[in-house]
Amino acid sequence: MLRDDDGWWYRASKDAEITIERTRNPYASAYEVLRTDDDQQWSYVGSLTDILGNGRYSWMYLEGPGLFRYNDADVKTINGRKMRFGLMCDQYAEAKG
Incomplete structure (x- = not known):
């Protein structure tokens, strides 16, 4: 979990x-994935899959997602x-680490 500059x-x-x-409240609890205006x-x-299109992005291929902030020198426009920010996942199920 990480906080963007806009809160x-x-x-x-x-x-x-x-x-x-x-969310704007990191202490919020959620029991299911919903789209809300709150x-x-x-x-x-x-x-x-939404972001990158159809492909091998399901639980069968990827796990361990982690968000991270790039160093200032590495930020692209x-x-x-x-x-x-970036998102990193591993391919443990495919023995690709």
Whole structure:
């Protein structure tokens, strides 16, 4: 879990796929993945399949998702937006680490 400069907290988790959620309250509890307008609850942002398209992004291929912040020198700008964060997963089930 990490906090963006705009005050949103983000987390990535693995269920049937790698899911990304956000909230302004990191102590909020969630029992299922939902999209909500309540910024005090965890809200579904997307999954790796949503973001990257169809492919091998399900629980059968990836696990252990972790969000991280890039060093300032490594931040890229895409379409005028700075990409300060990354998501890392491993391929343990495929023996690729």
